[in-house]
Amino acid sequence: MIGDTPPRHSILPLPGYAPTVGRLVAMLCYARHTTFKAVAGLTREQLDHLHDEDSNSIGALLAHVAAVERGYQVVTFEEREPTAAENAAWSAALKLGDQGRRCVRGRDLSFYVDELHRTREATLAALRARDDAWLEAPLRIAPGLNAHWAWFHVAEEEINHRGQIRWLRARLPKPVGSER
Amino acid sequence: MIGDTPPRHSILPLPGYAPTVGRLVAMLCYARHTTFKAVAGLTREQLDHLHDEDSNSIGALLAHVAAVERGYQVVTFEEREPTAAENAAWSAALKLGDQGRRCVRGRDLSFYVDELHRTREATLAALRARDDAWLEAPLRIAPGLNAHWAWFHVAEEEINHRGQIRWLRARLPKPVGSER
Numbered sequence: 001m002i003g004d005t006p007p008r009h010s011i012l013p014l015p016g017y018a019p020t021v022g023r024l025v026a027m028l029c030y031a032r033h034t035t036f037k038a039v040a041g042l043t044r045e046q047l048d049h050l051h052d053e054d055s056n057s058i059g060a061l062l063a064h065v066a067a068v069e070r071g072y073q074v075v076t077f078e079e080r081e082p083t084a085a086e087n088a089a090w091s092a093a094l095k096l097g098d099q100g101r102r103c104v105r106g107r108d109l110s111f112y113v114d115e116l117h118r119t120r121e122a123t124l125a126a127l128r129a130r131d132d133a134w135l136e137a138p139l140r141i142a143p144g145l146n147a148h149w150a151w152f153h154v155a156e157e158e159i160n161h162r163g164q165i166r167w168l169r170a171r172l173p174k175p176v177g178s179e180r
Numbered sequence: 181m182i183g184d185t186p187p188r189h190s191i192l193p194l195p196g197y198a199p200t201v202g203r204l205v206a207m208l209c210y211a212r213h214t215t216f217k218a219v220a221g222l223t224r225e226q227l228d229h230l231h232d233e234d235s236n237s238i239g240a241l242l243a244h245v246a247a248v249e250r251g252y253q254v255v256t257f258e259e260r261e262p263t264a265a266e267n268a269a270w271s272a273a274l275k276l277g278d279q280g281r282r283c284v285r286g287r288d289l290s291f292y293v294d295e296l297h298r299t300r301e302a303t304l305a306a307l308r309a310r311d312d313a314w315l316e317a318p319l320r321i322a323p324g325l326n327a328h329w330a331w332f333h334v335a336e337e338e339i340n341h342r343g344q345i346r347w348l349r350a351r352l353p354k355p356v357g358s359e360r
Contacts (some may be wrong), residue, residue, distance in 0.1 A: 136192055145189045148190065163203065
């Protein structure tokens, strides 16, 4: 249940997870499924398209969603700040804007989908190994948050950008020759 | 905790609600807080602005968020389909597009915010009166869903449109005289 199987329209505890963790996983997987649906079939040119000079491409938004999830893995599962090397590797996707427009492009859909899959597999493996007390305790390195909020926020961030992806997709240039 | 108090960055059971209901309410309230933040200070002209001929105005998106919540109140709390009168009243906000552009406009921010407040108060009153077994049982009129999914979906729909609102707000025309 990584996000490309048909979603359940129920939020319930899931086998293999603590009850509250499982409900959260159901939300994360539902959100991911809708993201994949929003980008299905897009070409490299469409993933790279910039609607205007301030826009992020759909490809960059997908890379951003994966990078945010990688970041929260470090903060919640490893209970540490990202290293300088991690920050450097994720910077363009995390910050978007000019750097994202310059650096995150030229990839097919499978590149972004594979990274989202790999990232999500690591998230689910870590969540399977944790319990509901862990989920709701303050984060050691950021006591103003708990992991439940952090992982809800990962879904929230993804859904926010999925809304933008849907808007941008509806306005992609029509392929040459598609007019009648 | 209707959405204009500072959000907690923790998802936890909340006093006055069953435990799983309370965690969901924390998510709903966090999402609503971010929506109010995204539209703070917008004028009537900005709320009515259409970015292009297919766009929804920010005002119409706010009305949509409230109408979706009203709809799920009927389906989950009253366990019935909306009546013809309800569908007629909510139609422009629910369907958006041409009808939304024509009918949902000419209102100040307080109009949309008041409707969101009233709607949310009704949601929270109903959720306070319900338990976790209710939350996760199949809906009587739609057994493929449960109320937990339905209310997660209300938040998800709101966050999706909040992403679009942020995008649209960043591109509103500058007020006359603001150029230097």
